[in-house]
Amino acid sequence: MTFAQYRTARAALAAGLGALVAASVVMENFPLAAAAVSVAIIIALFLRSRVKEIIADERDYQSGGTAARYTLSVVAVVGAIASFTLLTLRSSNPLFEPIGSVISYSVCGMLLLYSFLFTYLNREYEGRRKLLYMSVAAILVLVFVVAGLRIFSGEDAWRCENGQWIEHGHPGAPMPAAPCH
């Protein structure tokens, strides 16, 4: 397969995947979207392996790195401004708060990931392993702390107040059958 044929096939694959994901969102069939993305990745990797020509070289990687740095800067600044604006104006529209929160958390996550990868790639081999182990340990601790808070904090639970069961948050269990004293 030539590089030109690969690019055509890749464009067709992207178009098909886009249509399938859009259809699955409309039909609310999210497993279909996940399956479509997984299959598309496998097909793309297979197509790439069939290309005899060189697809990317050091100049492409250098350009890609520079482009990624600029994109990171732009997305971080625009995302921060957008999330601050939406959160500030949350009283005018109830949707502003969740959208602003998602944007701000996404930007934070992106910057954290960039910091980690930059530090990781700048270290020598032994330093990389140590950083990787420390990062995995920190993530596990964070997951357990957050999970513990969610499970044991009393959020999303039924509470007995003034002789009545009151819904707090969105409890998954039905209202307790036992009387509330």
Added chain:
Amino acid sequence: MAIKNCIKELRQKRGMTQEDLAQSAKVRRETIVFLEQNRYNPSLQLAHDVAEALGTTIDKLFSFS
């Protein structure tokens, strides 16, 4: 400090196309175009690969001005 090279002259002297040189150096043809036009400074590895493909050495292929 600018880096100049004589890749195009040596390539043409050896009767090679840009595609031939790109395949020998394991890069894309566009990168050879950029190199010949002095629009890209190669890594040491790529400079060595190009010099080897042209049957010369790095210091004869590239000059600093």
